[in-house]
Amino acid sequence: MEKACKNCRLIIAQGDVCPLCGSTALTTKWNGHVVILNAEKSEIAKRLGIKVNGTYALNINE
Numbered sequence: 084m085e086k087a088c089k090n091c092r093l094i095i096a097q098g099d100v101c102p103l104c105g106s107t108a109l110t111t112k113w114n115g116h117v118v119i120l121n122a123e124k125s126e127i128a129k130r131l132g133i134k135v136n137g138t139y140a141l142n143i144n145e
Protein backbone atom coordinates (compact mmCIF):
# COMPACT_ATOMS: atom_id res chain seq x y z
CA MET A 84 0.00 0.00 0.00
CA GLU A 85 1.22 3.45 -0.81
CA LYS A 86 1.94 5.85 2.02
CA ALA A 87 0.67 9.33 2.53
CA CYS A 88 2.45 12.17 4.26
CA LYS A 89 0.67 13.21 7.46
CA ASN A 90 2.07 16.69 7.13
CA CYS A 91 1.16 17.64 3.54
CA ARG A 92 -1.00 14.64 2.42
CA LEU A 93 1.17 13.82 -0.59
CA ILE A 94 0.89 10.17 -1.62
CA ILE A 95 4.31 8.57 -1.81
CA ALA A 96 4.88 5.49 -3.96
CA GLN A 97 8.17 4.52 -2.40
CA GLY A 98 10.65 5.60 0.24
CA ASP A 99 10.24 6.77 3.83
CA VAL A 100 10.68 10.50 3.39
CA CYS A 101 8.20 12.88 1.82
CA PRO A 102 9.85 14.43 -1.25
CA LEU A 103 7.67 17.50 -0.92
CA CYS A 104 8.02 18.60 2.69
CA GLY A 105 10.78 16.31 3.96
CA SER A 106 8.62 14.80 6.70
CA THR A 107 9.12 11.20 7.78
CA ALA A 108 5.62 11.06 9.33
CA LEU A 109 4.09 8.77 6.73
CA THR A 110 1.07 6.51 7.13
CA THR A 111 -0.70 3.79 5.19
CA LYS A 112 -3.94 4.67 7.00
CA TRP A 113 -5.42 7.00 4.46
CA ASN A 114 -8.30 6.80 2.04
CA GLY A 115 -9.54 8.71 -0.93
CA HIS A 116 -7.21 10.62 -3.14
CA VAL A 117 -7.26 13.66 -5.34
CA VAL A 118 -5.00 14.50 -8.25
CA ILE A 119 -4.07 18.16 -8.32
CA LEU A 120 -2.99 19.23 -11.80
CA ASN A 121 -3.25 22.96 -11.42
CA ALA A 122 -2.68 23.82 -7.79
CA GLU A 123 -2.84 27.56 -8.35
CA LYS A 124 -6.35 27.46 -9.80
CA SER A 125 -7.86 24.39 -8.13
CA GLU A 126 -10.56 25.04 -5.53
CA ILE A 127 -9.85 21.65 -3.96
CA ALA A 128 -6.18 22.51 -3.64
CA LYS A 129 -7.06 25.78 -1.94
CA ARG A 130 -9.39 24.02 0.48
CA LEU A 131 -6.75 21.45 1.37
CA GLY A 132 -3.93 23.98 1.51
CA ILE A 133 -2.07 22.35 -1.39
CA LYS A 134 0.32 24.49 -3.40
CA VAL A 135 2.20 21.91 -5.48
CA ASN A 136 0.72 19.61 -8.15
CA GLY A 137 0.58 15.94 -7.25
CA THR A 138 -1.59 13.17 -5.87
CA TYR A 139 -2.85 13.73 -2.32
CA ALA A 140 -4.81 11.76 0.23
CA LEU A 141 -8.23 13.18 1.09
CA ASN A 142 -8.48 11.53 4.49
CA ILE A 143 -5.71 10.57 6.88
CA ASN A 144 -6.99 8.34 9.65
CA GLU A 145 -4.24 8.72 12.16
Ligand SMILES: [Zn+2]
Pocket residue numbers: 088089090091092093101102103104105106
Ligand atom coordinates in the same frame (compact mmCIF):
# COMPACT_ATOMS: atom_id res chain seq x y z
ZN1 LIG B 1 4.87 15.85 3.06
